[in-house]
Amino acid sequence: MTAFPLAPAQLAPLVLAIAAAAMMMRPGRRPPAARLLPQAASLAALALALGGAALAGADEGGGPMRADAIGATMATLVAFIGWIVTRYAARYMDGEPREGRFHALMLATLAAVLVLAQAAHLALLAAAFAATGLLLRQLLLFYPERPAARRAAAKFALVWHAGDAALILAAAILWAAHGLGDMAALRALIGEAGPGAADHVAAALVVLAALLKTAAFPAHGWLTEVMEAPTPVSALLHAGVVNAGGVLLIRLADLVQASPAAMAALAFMGGLTALFGAVVMLAQSAVKTALAWSTVGQMGFMLLQCGLGLWPLALLHIIAHGLYKSHAFLTAGMAVAEVRAARKPGPVAAPGWGAVARAFALSLALYAAMAGLFMAIAGPKSPQALALGAMLVFGVAYLVAQGLADAAPRALTWRTALASAGAAAAYFGFQLGAQALWGAHLPAPPDPGPLEWALIVLAVGSFGLVALAQALFPLWAHHPAAAGLRVHVANGFYLNALLDKAIGGFRTVKAK
């Protein structure tokens, strides 16, 4: 058995690649196989991934791909979303002039992402990253006659492949230093011998690659413009591709955590990107654009979790976000009905200072209770985990505050309070699950030193401030003094415009 290099989950990319090749034979409109083949292939891939997950840990072999707990989890996520998306696309793309080609490219991209999720060797990981980028670029150029599509594809390729270069360089350095490319072997080695100078450089490059690929500030510009491709592409991109940078970090967690500077950079850039993306999102009136900015923020938050050493939570966030965001894109057509439904019950009851103060107090009390309860069940938590919980509870405070607004009826107060408690319980519950599933495969958070403490305080403080501002939002958002700020926020502080300026994105592109 161990001699056979391919476990079930590792067959999944192969199935998809064969189906992609088959679809490529009839790249045009309404190919006969379009209704069934792509979704059958992706369903088979999902079954294989689930099979792999069931066997995870039983036989990790020594091949270039490995279905360990993390690989199997990612493979299952990607295969699940891949199946949903190909099933969606079978109907959605019906009648497009290049329908067959679309399915072929989607299947091939899925195959590449599945390889990426399960790669055990750095060379394979880097190759899968590059292939994903090349294929996705073709999908982003599905309407090549649209100048905006070409601009978005150019930005994506630039940033993605710069990340590839950083990753390849890191792999080369590690190879030169240790003669190793297998990530588990590297992990063991660094765990035993401690990091050398080369490892610190490699960790920095890995962090750089991850920042670029997760669209972290200031390289986020590529992600906020890729709505030029059909909706299923966005769903796959936001759920299965943009988080691959996080997978890279989690795979190399021991290497990254061995470098405090890399961890600090991750925490800082991640936290900054999280707040930046989330604030810019507030001022976006186009539904997909708002979702894209939300992804920027969510990926930043995931990077922050990595930077704090909360690796299982970062993986949990990748999964939760992937499921949520692909659903949000696929149902983006409901926005008209949703805006209408939100107007129906009349004006929103805005919480005042008092309500917000009570909401924060209540939420912190709720948090203390929950944290105490879960610590009693699962043992003490690291300061990082407690800090992260506090940041999330600031978010929950907003939900509580809405129910405490003076104009809110009692029944609404109860409902929001119940939802808040439910949210907090769900969060701690999932956290427990994440630790149980993946904790053994990932390093525990480092004991915080002065730098780490400073970052923790900075993160908790800044998230708390933004949360407070958000809860008090109706009190200040329409003040003329805020109107100017809104202009800059809606424009994403012009970073994208500056990038356009740099790469010629404003220039006339002749239609092909």
Place this chain on the structure above:
Amino acid sequence: MFMKQTDFAPARMSALLGAAEAAARAIPPAFPLDATVAVNPFMGQAGETPAAASARLARTAGVRLFGPRARIAAEIAAGRIADEDLVEALIACPSSLKPADLGLLKSRLGAPRPEPEAPPTVADLAAQRTGVDWPAVIERCVGLWAAGHFDRGQALWLPAPGADAWASWRAWAARDLTPEIAGLAGFCAHVSAAPDTPERAICRAADALELDEAAAETAFHRLLMDLGGWAQHARWLLWRAEQEGGTDRTLAGLLAIRLIWEEALLARHPDLAERWRAAAAAHAAPTAPSIEDVIDWILQDAAERAFQRRLAARLGGAAPASPARPTLQAAFCIDVRSEPFRRALEAQAPGIETIGCAGFFGLPVAHLPHASDVDEARLPALLRPTLSSVARAPEPRERAARIKARAIRAWGRFRQAAVSSFAFVEAAGPAYGGKLLAGAFGRAAKDGGLEPAPRLDPAPDPAARAKAAASALAAMGLTKGFARLVLLVGHGARMTNNPHESAYRCGACGGHDGAVSARLLAGLLNDPETRAHLPAHGVELPDDTLFLAALHETTTDEAILFEADLPAARAAAHAAEIGRARGWLAAAGRQVRAERALRLPGATPDTLAARARDWAEVRPEWGLAGCAAFIAAPRAATAGKDLGGRAFLHSYDWRGDKGFATLELILTAPVVVAGWISLQYYASAVAPEVFGAGNKLIHNVVGGIGVVEGNGGRLRAGLPWQAVHDGERLAHEPLRLTVLVEAPPEAISDVLARHPQVAALFDNGWLHLMQLEDGRVAARYRPGGGWRAEAPVAAAA
């Protein structure tokens, strides 16, 4: 002490503002997508012929109003358009530019026509000069501002409500650094220094651009067309304000915004002045159709005559009416999708009679739905509500529904807000795995269940109720000969994840479904107090007649009966009739599904219901695609004839129409609305770039009001390409509507004489008008007035 204001010569100022006004009125209104109705995209050009409008829009938007000639040539080759159609169209064409004979006309069939090119704007010239795509930069910058300004609740952080467009944009653009980053240094300062009213800004920019009064109108029109759906949305704001007796300056603001850009670009690149003067000079010339425009028009006319020829052959005379009391009567909306359903229902048993009328059943209501504070105008866009209604569940259900809606909204804001969005994903994200599965299996949207029965509120007194009910009955020509059971069938279109859902619903109900109107009228007509007053209005209603509201879902062709609205005793007394009607409706639905599935790509009769629930379906049904005729005549003229779902059918018997009041109503309301629908489909099919909503696959819903393609930019009004095209060919054959009315020609002419705006639609060739006699085409209206007898046609081919 006071600064001297820049002076404009009053004459020039009023000429410029007159041109701006004319340009604004040349833009068609676009209704927001939550309740959209079709509007004639050429509403502003109704005073000229389609050929002239084509020439105008070539200059102002770079489009032509006629499809490619190859399509007509193919129809001729296939024998669907005959030489006689071409000859008749040629003879009828009033233009002096028309070809001398059929040979010359046909020789132009294969002639290639270059795409029309609008004269450049300063932005176009600056793009050529600098290499920076200024039109795209403007689209992006204005689009981002407009998305926020017109947002109805998509974003959490909206601009302060109530600001007028010009002031709001000035405050925005004075701070927005994007134009300067793109290379237009000093733009913020330029905006800061702009005049404080749009009128002054327009005049100042026109001076800077050296626009003379003659050039201003089409130059302004060009700039407004450049803003796409934003200008059309602003035109809708004006439409709505004027309907309520006010006015609105948003459109003036948008024109000023676009002019400020032109002014700033010209100031930045003074060397463009020469080329800009040439472009402005092109605007100064009057627009006139070219020979090629006239030929296109004749060919289009010939295609319509070919359709009319086939339709006339199919009509071929009225069936004899049966004197017996009908076993069931059912009133449907005039919508073309009712035609196959009515045909199928009547085929179920002898004695089933159907009636066609505007689907709001003559009750112009503003309706407050269950658990809602936002009222809905459930009436044709041309009318103002004169009644109001509410749907309220008994307490505590009503209150519980409201609390639930508010809790859902609070949860939604929790999901959307900055810091809490992270907590949301961590806590609720995994649950979306289940939602993805639900969506994949057609359960993305939950069924809301039936709304509580609506009632008029405040309720008019019985006499007034009877008057409203009687006039509704008169409009459908139903004042005597009632069956024991009369169904009032509104229509809706349930679908999932489709931003254009309301475009498939009932246009006569303002883009809502027809259930509320049908239930209200049924409630009135079953009410004993109201019925007591009906004889005074000439309605002979037997005591045993029961009215029952129903809803025809056009995506699935299922009919829901609102039996629960009926008093229990009456429902029981009619249980047998209701049971039979239910069976007939179900059988009719099956027949229509079989007919309709043939046209929908990849559909079978059994999968239509699944399509309506499919979150990935971009063609849940064809809507009104294919609409080509409007027939106002007794049902006997069309009964049993397969009109292919292409005809609006309005029941009308002129013999019972005192003073032709109903004729006047039909010609001025349903005909106009049907004409708008047909022209909306026409424009979305022949000029999709300008009048269509673009590609559904890359739609991005903005502000709850409309869609943009891809990242952002200009709002796209009209119908999506997928609503008129099946991937291989157009699903909507672009034909102007042929209106056929069974009434004496003098009576029709008389109504037109009293309604010049309606007459203009026929006189200028936006709609065709024909007169029927005993179900046969008898005469054709000649533009300018007068009738020409039509040769009798051979019976059904």
